[in-house]
Amino acid sequence: MTHASPITPTIPLDTDGVFHGFLKLPYSRDDSAWGAVMIPITVIKNGTGPTALLTGGNHGDEYEGPVSLFKLASNLAATEISGRIIILPAMNYPAFKNASRTSPIDKGNLNRSFPGRANGTVTEKIADYVLRYLVPEADFVLDMHSGGKTLDFVPFAAVHVLPDKKQEAACVAAMRAFGAPYSMMMLELDSVGMFDTVVEEAGKTFVTTELGGGGSTGAQRVAITDRGVRNFLIHAGIVSGEIEHPDQAVMLDMPDDTCFVASENTGLFEPCVDLGEMVKAGDIIARVYDTERTGIPATVYTAPRGGILSCRHYPGLIKTGDCLAVIADVVAA
Numbered sequence: 001m002t003h004a005s006p007i008t009p010t011i012p013l014d015t016d017g018v019f020h021g022f023l024k025l026p027y028s029r030d031d032s033a034w035g036a037v038m039i040p041i042t043v044i045k046n047g048t049g050p051t052a053l054l055t056g057g058n059h060g061d062e063y064e065g066p067v068s069l070f071k072l073a074s075n076l077a078a079t080e081i082s083g084r085i086i087i088l089p090a091m092n093y094p095a096f097k098n099a100s101r102t103s104p105i106d107k108g109n110l111n112r113s114f115p116g117r118a119n120g121t122v123t124e125k126i127a128d129y130v131l132r133y134l135v136p137e138a139d140f141v142l143d144m145h146s147g148g149k150t151l152d153f154v155p156f157a158a159v160h161v162l163p164d165k166k167q168e169a170a171c172v173a174a175m176r177a178f179g180a181p182y183s184m185m186m187l188e189l190d191s192v193g194m195f196d197t198v199v200e201e202a203g204k205t206f207v208t209t210e211l212g213g214g215g216s217t218g219a220q221r222v223a224i225t226d227r228g229v230r231n232f233l234i235h236a237g238i239v240s241g242e243i244e245h246p247d248q249a250v251m252l253d254m255p256d257d258t259c260f261v262a263s264e265n266t267g268l269f270e271p272c273v274d275l276g277e278m279v280k281a282g283d284i285i286a287r288v289y290d291t292e293r294t295g296i297p298a299t300v301y302t303a304p305r306g307g308i309l310s311c312r313h314y315p316g317l318i319k320t321g322d323c324l325a326v327i328a329d330v331v332a333a
């Protein structure tokens with residue numbers, strides 16, 4: 001049987017105006033017997049019109065989305081919009097507060113926890129609430145990721161190949177409107193449990209992003225994100241104004257799993273190509289050094305295919321199985 005969610009919003013979701021509050025998730029524990037996880041939420045509504053659901057902090061160590069959405073929640077007036085914007089700047093709030101990808105409470109990776117469970121772990125309860133109570137309200141959903149502490153990306157918005165080509169075309173149009181320097185037809189190695197998958201299955205116009213990484217952010221990346229969010233809302237018909245196109249708009253594609261290069265040893269990571277550089281098949285992209293002693297030749301990693309280095313391992317040390325690089329096809333400028 002399906003349980004009702006234990007999560008309750010402290011603000012109305014369907015009243016004109018700007019409301020800042022919380023999704024209150026009861027969480028009884030040693031330091032707070034009748035305590036709750038309080039997930040920040042802002043709802044801005046003005047009359048009738050489409051609804052956009054904007055989310056950041058699906059993973060807790062990815063910052064472009066949260067910076068842009070905390071800012072938007074503080075700055076946008078109801079009179080500037082037609083319709084409704086639901087803003088969750090730090091969706092997996094325990095993970096966000098802990099600056100980690102997954103939740104410190106239950107180790108839950110929110111983006112592998114959908115559809116979630118109303119009577120499950122804290123992370124599963126968040127997934128269940130967002131999917132059953134917020135996603136059905138939305139016409140447009142934008143979920144902003146970046147590489148977190150372990151990856152770094154060229155800034156891109158992305159959509160997936162979908163069985164419904166009309167829906168895919170709507171997603172592609174929204175991705176192009178976002179206007180990141182790169183737009184990606186993204187391949188997922190592990191799509192089960194992702195927010196993307198359930199939102200797409202619900203028939204929504206969905207755009208995701210990878211806007212940077214490394215466990216922090218920067219001025220340029222935030223500017224790209226701010227512009228993208230605004231463009232997305234203009235495209236959705238919620239905010240009026242002109243879409244601001246980027247100087248550069250490159251379409252990328254990840255046609256198959258040869259795009260991913262995994263490390264097959266553990267050691268010190270030497271990147272030999274920077275993000276955004278073009279490589280040919282066979283070009284050296286990285287070396288990994290044994291750190292136990294000197295005098296051991298490095299393991300050399302070469303590009304398995306030509307393309308653009310769109311993602312790289314971020315920390316200075318690397319382990320067997322870590323994603324070392326992603327090489328994507330440049331489809332068209």
Ligand SMILES: [Zn+2]
Nearest residue numbers: 059062145146
């Ligand atoms: Zn993420």
